[in-house]
Amino acid sequence: MLKYVELTSEETFDLEQFQKLLSEKTKLVSVVHVSNTLGCINPVEEICSLAHQHDAKVLIDACQSVPHMPVDVQQIDCDWLVASGHKMCATTGVGFLCGKLELLQEMPPFLGGGEMIAEVFLDYSTYADLPHKFEAGTPAIGEAIALGAAVDYLSAIGMDKIHAYEAELTAYLFQQLEKIPQIKIYGPQPDAKGEGRAALAAFTVAEVHANDLSTLLDQEGIAIRSGHHCTQPLHRYLGAAATARASLSFYNTREEIDVFIKALKETIDFFTGIFG
Structure with a gap:
């Protein structure tokens, strides 16, 4: 049986409801570290602690957090943590799974192929040691090298610095957006x-539909995302057919936010003229 955690009035993870959902029947808790729609930063350390009190395992989706802030996997104490490479300046088609050693040793591989076996017999096979057990066939060598280079690049800048700078940009972005009624x-x-x-x-x-908004902004050289952002149930919960999303990273500037806000206001004025 699947159970879902709802939102607080501030549209954040409802930790109180989560506690009520936990029981001895709970086997796995899966949660994002950062919501790619709401932007809320979920209390993953507390979530893991509460889940482990019921002997449940925890999987953290850190795709939205690893590229933007320091993440200490051991401090979080999750059982598994996953992230994708293309969100952290690497190529597409690569990511990583970080898990506790004893769990990875117990887990059976989900793909078969060369290099992931130790011995093959007519009626069974034995698996290679970690990490080869999960690397069936020819690995994504180029992508893995690019991911390593991206990690080195971000680490050289400093995740603390990246997070602090992006926080400044976020404050400025919200100041400007909130001026648009x-x-x-x-x-x-x-x-x-x-x-x-x-x-x-x-x-x-x-x-104004978010897709129409993003299409006109695209014509002005402004790249935002529109749609469900892979969170259709959340959008139904919010009562929104779709949302537009402006995302920032360490390579953005206040000047770029100003260009976006100017184009956004002009786009809204255009649609207001049509519907008004």
Whole structure:
């Protein structure tokens, strides 16, 4: 049976409800570290601690957090943590799974192929040691090298510095967006320094579909994402057909935010002229 955690009034992870859902029957808790729609940063350390009290395992989706902030897997104490390479300046088609050693040793491989076996017999096979057990066939050699280079690059900049700079950008982005009355932003508000949420803003504009908004912004050279963001149940919960999302990273600037806001206002004025 699947159970789902709902949101607080601030559109964040409802930790109190989560505690009520846990029981001796709970086997696995799967949660994002950072929501790619709401931007909320979930309390993963507390989630893991509570789940482990019921002998449940925890899988953390860190695709949205690893590229933007320091992440200490051992401190979180999750059982597995996954992330994707292309969100952290690597190529597409590569990511990683970090898991506790004893669990990885117990897990059977889900793919078969060369290099992942120790011995093959007519009626059974034995598996190679970690990590080869999970690397069936020819590995994504080039992609893995690119991922390693991306990790070195981000580490050289410093994840603390990246997080602090993105927080400043987030505060500025929200200051500018909140000046536009037609916009509704989803997720928690950042504090004055931009802390408390991820460096993104998912929003809707009254009477304008997010896809139409993003199409016109694209023609102005502004790249945002629109649609469900792979979170259709969440959008149904929010009562939004789709949202537009402006995402920031360490390579963005305040000047780029100004260009985005100017183009966004002009786009909204265009649609207002049509519908008004």
